[in-house]
Structures are given as C-alpha cells and as structure tokens.
Amino acid sequence: MKQAKLSVSTMQRMATLFILVVIMIALSFISDKYLNFNNLINIVRQESTLIIIASAATILMISGGMDLSPAGVMALTSVILAKLCVAGVSLPVAIMISLLVGAVTGLFSGLLVVVTNVPPMIATLGTWYITKGLAYALSHSYAIVQGLPENFGWISKYVGPFPLMVVIAAVIFIIFYIILNKTLLGKYAYAIGGNAETARLSGVRVKTIQCTLYVLTGLMSSIAGVLMSSRIGSGDPNLSLSGIEFEIIVAIILGGTSLLGGQGTLIGSLIGALILGNLSNGMNLLGIGTVYQFIVQGAVLIIAVVVDLFLKGNGVKIKKIRKA
Numbered sequence: 533m534k535q536a537k538l539s540v541s542t543m544q545r546m547a548t549l550f551i552l553v554v555i556m557i558a559l560s561f562i563s564d565k566y567l568n569f570n571n572l573i574n575i576v577r578q579e580s581t582l583i584i585i586a587s588a589a590t591i592l593m594i595s596g597g598m599d600l601s602p603a604g605v606m607a608l609t610s611v612i613l614a615k616l617c618v619a620g621v622s623l624p625v626a627i628m629i630s631l632l633v634g635a636v637t638g639l640f641s642g643l644l645v646v647v648t649n650v651p652p653m654i655a656t657l658g659t660w661y662i663t664k665g666l667a668y669a670l671s672h673s674y675a676i677v678q679g680l681p682e683n684f685g686w687i688s689k690y691v692g693p694f695p696l697m698v699v700i701a702a703v704i705f706i707i708f709y710i711i712l713n714k715t716l717l718g719k720y721a722y723a724i725g726g727n728a729e730t731a732r733l734s735g736v737r738v739k740t741i742q743c744t745l746y747v748l749t750g751l752m753s754s755i756a757g758v759l760m761s762s763r764i765g766s767g768d769p770n771l772s773l774s775g776i777e778f779e780i781i782v783a784i785i786l787g788g789t790s791l792l793g794g795q796g797t798l799i800g801s802l803i804g805a806l807i808l809g810n811l812s813n814g815m816n817l818l819g820i821g822t823v824y825q826f827i828v829q830g831a832v833l834i835i836a837v838v839v840d841l842f843l844k845g846n847g848v849k850i851k852k853i854r855k856a
Contacts, residue, residue, distance in 0.1 A: 586801045602749070785833065
C-alpha cells in the first residue's frame with residue numbers, strides 16, 4: 533500500500549518537473565531575454581514570498597488544513613511595521629512586533645478550526661477579511677511612506693550575486709524541509725491528513741498540531757509582509773492585491789499535495805512555484821497583460837486538480853490490484 537502511494541507521488545513530481553523544463557526550454561527559444569542569470573534570479577526573487585508562505589502552507593495542507601488569509605496578514609503586517617517605524621520604534625523591534633501579527637492571526641484561525649469546527653476555508657477567509665479591514669483602517673487606506681527610517685529598505689541588499697530575499701527564502705525552505713521530513717511535526721502532519729481519528733487514537737495531539745501549523749503559516753505570511761514592505765519601501769494596505777493566497781494553493785496543488793491531505797512534498801511545491809514564476813515572467817517578456825495571466829493561472833489550477841484526482845484514482849486502482 534505504501535509503495536503504491538509513493539509511486540503516485542513520484543509520478544506527480546516527475547510530471548511537474550517535466551512541465552517546468554518544457555516551459556523553460558520553450559521560453560528560451562521564444563525570447564532571447566529569458567535565459568540569462570539576472571532574469572532567472574529575478575524569477576526566483578519574484579516568487580520568494582510565495583515560496584516562504586508555501587513552505588509552511590504545504591505542511592498545513594498535508595495535514596488536511598488550508599489557509600486563505602496570507603494576503604490579509606501580509607497587508608496588516610506591512611501597515612503595522614510602517615506605523616511602528618514612523619512612531620520611532622527601532623526597525624528590529626518593529627519587525628519582531630510585526631511578526632507577532634502573523635502568529636496571533638494564525639492562532640486565531642487555528643482555534644476557529646479545531647475548537648469551533650469552522651471549516652478551514654471559511655475560518656481563514658474570515659481572517660483574511662478581518663486583517664485586510666484592519667490594514668485599511670490603520671492606514672486610512674493610504675500607503676505609509678513618509679517618516680520611514682533610511683534602513684527600511686534593507687532587503688535590497690545582496691549576498692554575493694544573490695538578492696538577500698532569495699537567500700532568506702532558501703533558508704526558510706530548508707528549515708521547513710527538515711521539519712516536514714525529519715521531525716515529529718512533519719510525521720504527525722502526514723498522519724493527521726491521512727486519518728485524523730486514527731492519529732488521535734495513536735496518541736497524536738491532533739488539535740495542538742493543527743494549531744501549530746496555522747501559527748507557522750501565519751508567521752511565514754508576516755515574514756513575507758515584512759520583506760515585501762522593505763522591498764517597496766512603504767507600509768501598504770494594498771500589499772499583495774494579486775491574490776497570493778490563490779497562487780500559493782495553485783503552486784502547492786500543482787506540486788502534488790492532495791486537497792484531501794495526507795500526501796505532498798515541499799520539493800513539489802517549490803517546482804509548482806517556479807512553474808508559476810516562469811509562466812508569469814515569460815508572459816511579461818512577451819507583453820501579455822496581467823488579465824491574461826490570471827486566466828492562465830486559473831487554467832493551471834484546474835489542470836493540476838484534474839491531474840491530482842486522476843493520479844489518486846489510479847493509485848486506488850493499483851492498491852486494489854495488489855490486495856487482490
């Protein structure tokens with residue numbers, strides 16, 4: 533039974549990696565501006581915030597949860613960070629306080645799900661509305677630009693040839709890769725996603741694990757908000773209007789994580805994020821507007837879900853054949 537699941541997961545990763553390679557080869561022929569170091573690094577930098585949030589959100593989805601609040605948390609974090617800096621709070625302290633926003637909102641969403649049994653989609657969508665509304669209220673719907681310290685744009689620095697944002701995203705991805713594959717938290721996430729009741733009867737503190745994963749996802753959303761604020765040089769309530777929460781879900785599902793939980797990998801989510809980044813970059817190079825990029829992302833999501841369901845169906849058939 534375990535071998536059947538692994539074969540399906542491996543099949544999905546190979547298919548997703550193949551799609552990424554095909555897209556990159558096609559773009560290298562279509563545009564002579566695509567295949568150069570600066571452009572490729574720019575793709576990764578553009579997807580850094582998505583990778584950061586998806587690193588935690590993947591484990592959450594493996595456990596059977598879902599979070600639609602990252603965009604709201606990013607916006608609220610951005611505004612609070614800027615207001616604290618304008619009020620004279622030092623940047624490091626302001627960042628630490630701002631990161632609490634994500635942890636608290638993640639805990640709020642987690643408690644709604646595990647204590648009141650509100651469906652994850654509804655609970656986190658409500659959190660999105662609350663955080664987004666607070667961001668607009670605190671900033672009076674305007675970006676906070678005046679009065680920010682000179683070091684507010686610290687994220688623009690480089691570590692060798694690599695942007696600091698890319699380095700931070702890589703470090704966070706590695707940390708969560710270790711968490712998923714080398715710790716009990718990752719093991720329990722798979723167990724809960726596979727069968728929460730069985731995990732509970734086996735001694736797993738299901739509600740505590742689920743809350744922890746929501747807190748981690750919220751915290752990563754706040755980190756992404758801090759990084760984006762530093763990059764654009766303001767506290768903006770309109771931060772991430774492009775709908776990063778849906779891009780995250782697209783990348784995670786595209787990477788092979790099951791909507792039903794119990795299966796998924798961070799490597800798959802990373803490949804999914806890079807597919808979205810390459811598609812977006814390629815369309816920008818070709819002069820294709822944002823409106824059409826949304827259409828492509830929607831089509832990619834539908835295709836990813838269909839492929840996921842198809843492969844899961846084949847996995848069930850393989851399992852039945854082996855039992856017979």
